[in-house]
Amino acid sequence: MTERNNILSVTKPFEIRFSEVDSMGVVWHGHYVKYFEDAREAFGAKYGLEYLMMYDKGFLEPIVDLTVKYKRPMVYGMKPEIEIVYRPTEAAKLIFDYEIRDAITKEVFVTGHTVQVFMDRYSHQLVLNNPDFYEKWKQKWEVNV
Amino acid sequence: MTERNNILSVTKPFEIRFSEVDSMGVVWHGHYVKYFEDAREAFGAKYGLEYLMMYDKGFLEPIVDLTVKYKRPMVYGMKPEIEIVYRPTEAAKLIFDYEIRDAITKEVFVTGHTVQVFMDRYSHQLVLNNPDFYEKWKQKWEVNV
Amino acid sequence: MTERNNILSVTKPFEIRFSEVDSMGVVWHGHYVKYFEDAREAFGAKYGLEYLMMYDKGFLEPIVDLTVKYKRPMVYGMKPEIEIVYRPTEAAKLIFDYEIRDAITKEVFVTGHTVQVFMDRYSHQLVLNNPDFYEKWKQKWEVNV
Amino acid sequence: MTERNNILSVTKPFEIRFSEVDSMGVVWHGHYVKYFEDAREAFGAKYGLEYLMMYDKGFLEPIVDLTVKYKRPMVYGMKPEIEIVYRPTEAAKLIFDYEIRDAITKEVFVTGHTVQVFMDRYSHQLVLNNPDFYEKWKQKWEVNV
Numbered sequence: 001m002t003e004r005n006n007i008l009s010v011t012k013p014f015e016i017r018f019s020e021v022d023s024m025g026v027v028w029h030g031h032y033v034k035y036f037e038d039a040r041e042a043f044g045a046k047y048g049l050e051y052l053m054m055y056d057k058g059f060l061e062p063i064v065d066l067t068v069k070y071k072r073p074m075v076y077g078m079k080p081e082i083e084i085v086y087r088p089t090e091a092a093k094l095i096f097d098y099e100i101r102d103a104i105t106k107e108v109f110v111t112g113h114t115v116q117v118f119m120d121r122y123s124h125q126l127v128l129n130n131p132d133f134y135e136k137w138k139q140k141w142e143v144n145v
Numbered sequence: 146m147t148e149r150n151n152i153l154s155v156t157k158p159f160e161i162r163f164s165e166v167d168s169m170g171v172v173w174h175g176h177y178v179k180y181f182e183d184a185r186e187a188f189g190a191k192y193g194l195e196y197l198m199m200y201d202k203g204f205l206e207p208i209v210d211l212t213v214k215y216k217r218p219m220v221y222g223m224k225p226e227i228e229i230v231y232r233p234t235e236a237a238k239l240i241f242d243y244e245i246r247d248a249i250t251k252e253v254f255v256t257g258h259t260v261q262v263f264m265d266r267y268s269h270q271l272v273l274n275n276p277d278f279y280e281k282w283k284q285k286w287e288v289n290v
Numbered sequence: 291m292t293e294r295n296n297i298l299s300v301t302k303p304f305e306i307r308f309s310e311v312d313s314m315g316v317v318w319h320g321h322y323v324k325y326f327e328d329a330r331e332a333f334g335a336k337y338g339l340e341y342l343m344m345y346d347k348g349f350l351e352p353i354v355d356l357t358v359k360y361k362r363p364m365v366y367g368m369k370p371e372i373e374i375v376y377r378p379t380e381a382a383k384l385i386f387d388y389e390i391r392d393a394i395t396k397e398v399f400v401t402g403h404t405v406q407v408f409m410d411r412y413s414h415q416l417v418l419n420n421p422d423f424y425e426k427w428k429q430k431w432e433v434n435v
Numbered sequence: 436m437t438e439r440n441n442i443l444s445v446t447k448p449f450e451i452r453f454s455e456v457d458s459m460g461v462v463w464h465g466h467y468v469k470y471f472e473d474a475r476e477a478f479g480a481k482y483g484l485e486y487l488m489m490y491d492k493g494f495l496e497p498i499v500d501l502t503v504k505y506k507r508p509m510v511y512g513m514k515p516e517i518e519i520v521y522r523p524t525e526a527a528k529l530i531f532d533y534e535i536r537d538a539i540t541k542e543v544f545v546t547g548h549t550v551q552v553f554m555d556r557y558s559h560q561l562v563l564n565n566p567d568f569y570e571k572w573k574q575k576w577e578v579n580v
Binding site: 169171174175178179182205207208209210211212213214215218 | 314316319320323324327350352353354355356357358359360363
Binding site for chain 3: 453454456457458459460463465511
């Protein structure tokens with residue numbers, strides 16, 4: 001990433017659902033994957049990179065890599081927020097980092113990382129080169145490496 | 146239902162997942178909907194009424210009615226089983242009753258009921274008459290009312 | 291319900307998660323149970339009837355009855371809202387009705403109904419009489435039948 | 436890992452639930468976290484390392500690290516199996532690798548890795564030394580490094 005790159009990010013508060021808390025009294029570890037997805041949707045809405053738009057352009061963006069690091073448990077009643085940060089890349093990939101933390105104290109609960117590739121919606125073949133719309137999107141937001 | 150009707154049913158033991166237990170230490174009430182769906186799949190497999198087959202015939206079978214009655218909570222480590230029973234009907238509907246109980250003691254935890262209709266897979270229009278394949282299926286299993 | 295009773299309700303817009311849409315392209319029917327729970331939490335927050343408060347008072351409120359009626363499917367990208375309405379009752383029960391609809395057109399997707407009872411947090415015995423705090427709550431909001 | 440270490444593993448076939456398939460027609464990526472948990476439960480049952488036993492001994496085992504690599508999507512109707520392999524470690528940790536593949540062709544869909552630590556059930560403090568029962572367990576199965 002060169003220094004001229006913008007940092008694109010969204011920070012969004014969210015609520016813990018009762019059903020997301022497990023019998024240990026903490027948010028079950030698998031639910032963080034949903035929080036990450038919520039953050040990607042918020043990112044897409046803010047920066048014009050919605051799933052439906054990309055679908056209309058003929059592309060799917062499956063996750064190929066997921067990493068979650070759990071620092072501290074979240075319990076019901078906490079007020080967390082999630083920050084998603086776009087990581088610029090030359091490749092035809094969508095790379096995001098995540099941080100879930102207390103909205104007030106900023107204490108970090110979980111960090112994460114995902115990598116998505118582009119797939120042709122019809123042939124389900126991997127797309128190795130940046131789709132046109134993505135190339136233009138990178139230029140618009142000045143996140144071309 | 147006339148007396149010549151067969152009773153079509155499947156009974157299937159299943160395991161409670163750790164992630165299905167909520168912070169009260171019992172299976173979260175919403176997860177029973179998945180158990181019902183598992184039972185419908187087992188029923189379809191046993192009696193030749195699989196979702197994929199019906200999809201190939203051009204039909205979807207959305208749930209239009211769901212009822213769940215919770216008698217006793219299930220806790221992690223219990224060994225439950227689910228029984229699904231087909232309820233014969235003249236209508237173009239799939240109607241099932243469910244009972245979830247202890248596999249050994251037969252103590253009942255939950256009972257349920259679902260109604261599904263047929264939808265055209267392409268037009269997404271409701272199908273009011275019994276699809277051909279369903280009519281034949283009813284005859285084969287002698288559950289035509 | 292006598293005519294002097296207040297109508298207690300909350301209406302809350304919500305977002306459909308990508309992961310909640312099934313392979314038919316519509317919200318999987320089981321996810322509505324979570325939307326109902328979200329609505330109960332919003333209701334508790336507005337009217338001072340939070341799970342954590344009741345837990346501190348020594349009570350759990352398990353669902354004993356759930357009904358869902360599916361009118362029209364919701365698809366990804368729609369902007370739904372949920373309304374939850376408290377149904378006054380003499381019994382030691384929490385009874386709610388739900389309506390999920392398009393936030394703009396008010397077209398109804400799903401309606402629902404739940405009944406909760408009170409359980410002693412320690413003995414896990416059913417509580418047949420209105421707990422003190424609930425009696426006072428009914429008086430405060432003038433929903434005593 | 437020294438060469439005298441046993442390889443402890445379980446391979447278990449499983450079914451894809453209809454509700455686990457997303458609108459792209461493939462298993463939603465977050466559901467693999469549940470499959471991993473199922474595999475840990477099967478492992479615990481086979482080798483005497485159940486959550487409930489460890490809970491009775493006074494310990495919780497939260498996940499601190501999760502990695503998932505998605506090679507190929509799974510679609511409804513496939514017959515997958517999951518293999519879980521215990522990775523010996525000197526540390527007071529439970530480390531597992533996972534592979535989800537076609538039960539017949541052995542084509543790999545997903546691989547994964549989790550790390551769990553021990554927490555005192557009462558104080559919720561991290562336990563840095565191997566709990567007694569875990570030390571004995573390692574000796575019994577000859578997986579002490």
